[in-house]
Amino acid sequence: MAVTDHVHGTTQSPAAANDGVSKDIPCDDVINLDNGDPTMYESFWKKMGDKCTVVIKGYESLSYFSNPKNPCWFLEPKLEESIKILHGAVGNAVTDGYTIVVGTGSSHLLNAMPYALASNPQPNHQINVVSAPPYYSAYPEITDMVKSRLYKWAGNAHEFDKDEPYIELVTSPNNPNGAIQRSMVNRDGGILVYDLAYYWPQYTPITSSLEFDIMLFTASKCTGHAGSRIGWALVKDKEVAKKMIKFMEVTTIGVSKESQLRVAKILQVVADGCKHFRSPKGDNFFETGQSMMKKRWNILRETVEKHQMFSIQNYPLQHCNYTGDVTQAHPAFAWMKCKEGIEDCEKLFRDHKILARSGKKFGSDPGFVRVSMVGREEEFNLFIDRLSKIQSFNNGDGNLD
């Protein structure tokens, strides 16, 4: 899965989107599960009351600079500290010996990667960017949008057999299908970028503290604060980090201080709360998140198992070092396959007022569709209702497409 879940490319009915105000969805409105807007977490943060409230005075944070002593001079020291504490508390990634680079969402960092990793090329010697399908739908567009002569999208990592340098984007757990991923090209001359947006306990068992050369994370999927646009990279090679920082300077001269300070506070609260399990205060964010995800996945599995119209992934039971339990994954997206004979699963969903993302956009098959599992409760319930209706209708009729 990917750093963040793009909202672009979506034909969206205004009524379908969350406007942050009207949360009761009229039952004939389109529901938008195309993007992974993580509004599910609002209920947790409401319960936390004022613990995460930030107050910023008019005269604060005027300067461009956050910490001139850091090569990443626009990284707020408090955010750096919270990131390290949180990874330490969860045990999902090593931070010692890494440079932290902050971006306006991890999309910004993904945009920076090919620039930072391409060495001065000759004409017609662009570095290849590949990923194994189904891959995060934004990768091709991020790579090719401005048609750089430094890098190009080279598609399917399974099929990449050129004797040329390459960057492989490895999303793990994968967006769209939640699978744990490793490099598929697996030969010299490649640089691996690990997009670990969903490597948090609510989505997947934490099986080791990762220490890849380049690892990307985002607040959007970790805590649900997508509107803050805060992503971070853990980068081993100082020269690569410097080029990423340069990219951030030229594109946006740094990253919002307000967002950084707010996310710093939120990560700190998550790190403090996540040390206690089954606390009556209910302040373990990951425990609450995992329980919400598990409940939704159970409902979805029950719904699709009634009929044989859709199939969804199964995930292995694994020991999670963080919770200490043996559990399976509960990904932020359901990667659903329609039964034989239904060629366009996205259209089928759309006809039933569910916006979801076609498998085609992930370099895969239109018989698949990706559905967000992290929207608001009302949306999820409506989704389950409509899914049931599609199945019942299909059982009585058989002609859906």
Added chain:
Amino acid sequence: MAVTDHVHGTTQSPAAANDGVSKDIPCDDVINLDNGDPTMYESFWKKMGDKCTVVIKGYESLSYFSNPKNPCWFLEPKLEESIKILHGAVGNAVTDGYTIVVGTGSSHLLNAMPYALASNPQPNHQINVVSAPPYYSAYPEITDMVKSRLYKWAGNAHEFDKDEPYIELVTSPNNPNGAIQRSMVNRDGGILVYDLAYYWPQYTPITSSLEFDIMLFTASKCTGHAGSRIGWALVKDKEVAKKMIKFMEVTTIGVSKESQLRVAKILQVVADGCKHFRSPKGDNFFETGQSMMKKRWNILRETVEKHQMFSIQNYPLQHCNYTGDVTQAHPAFAWMKCKEGIEDCEKLFRDHKILARSGKKFGSDPGFVRVSMVGREEEFNLFIDRLSKIQSFNNGDGNLD
């Protein structure tokens, strides 16, 4: 002058930068006037007390979306409203009939411009990006960083005579030299982008409410909130706006909500306060800003006039529609020329522990240097002290280089 003043490319001593904590500068430390960090305004915002304080609760602004009914779905409605009210109150730009696109600083919007304005090109038919020197030092780097096949930096607008499409970046008032600018190419086939970062009353007389096709502004230079990274574009052509929005989506999936909400509040307070002149409350931001700039420019002029070592620009007296007064410009930068015989003005300043930006970086002469006029009081005072010393030393010795 430019949208924002880049900090990158600067070899910076840690002690030289503002760390936001230690504001008393040891008198032998380097002072950094290379970038235009607008910390001068902190004193005004401190006086405003809690008027501009923002409070954001943990559960607010989780969603990617700010306003799904707006093509720029990530623009906070309150920011949109404040931008319109402020331009209306100051009378510096028309907003009716324009689409507002928000960016992570106006650098982000500048990055978006060539992508949004390049139509599908053939190989070797990149659109040319030009500007008249001295031009904002970041333009060449923004245009050429990832070596796009859609556009290229084509340099000096005065010398551009190809019969090819072009984008002309017109910064007015100009960064570095504060001059009011118009198109220099002045023939068909060009698209003009007006970078109006400094078209506010504290810097220059407001002589008309501009209505160019594309106009860029930034909170950094308007109110001093550079750390918030909020810029906005007023765009007449809806299709161009859509392509800019697309660029924002692919590069960063929108813009920090925290920053937008904070800047919305600040612009609203500025707009409310700027209706009253010479109020004993001192809450007219532009009046206070203009008075601070005027004072600094008077001190600088007095200092350089004592000797004949440096020359600085003169600006015409003009009627300002906003204040109703006849006044001259007091730009955010001083564009200083060393006397004949001093070839590297930046080096001269550096040797005297003043970091400033060489004229070379603006497509101009190393005999010029650009110096920020919007830093903290202590920095400005040290700058004047050291400038006096350079001049005295030069008068006694003559061998400076």
